[in-house]
Amino acid sequence: MSRGTMGFVYGILLGGIAGGITALLYTPVSGKKMRKQIIKKKDDIMEDMNDYYEAVEDVIKDGKKRAESIIEDARNIINI
Template sequence: MPHSFKDIKGIAIGILAGGIVGAIVALLTAPKSGKEVRRDIKNKSEEYYDDLEKYFSKKKKKAGKMIKDGKKNI
């Protein structure tokens, strides 16, 4: 049975949230200065944002293709 976009979106958000929480916990428990930790958190958040942006861009293209294909079949 194919997964709905809502299911996939929920999974992606869960994975992202888990990754962010894990990264923050790892950074906060690491023996670094506050300045280094803030820099690391900023870098990781930018990395996750870029990953999410790429993920949803791919999904948007796929959805557009599905709509286009669906219109052809009508």
């Protein structure tokens, strides 16, 4: 992913977190219910972040494999 895409994704995630927290804080509910909502939202965000982390990790691994293949091909061409 390019830096611009990564920045956009981070912006979306941070905006979603900020919007969720703001909505929770300005909603007229009891403290106990609000705490439950915050905990649930936190768990949802953590799950989303873990999914995103795994996706980025897969992209990086694929990129590394491609780079290694290109380097190996270049070495073979040079040694011909």
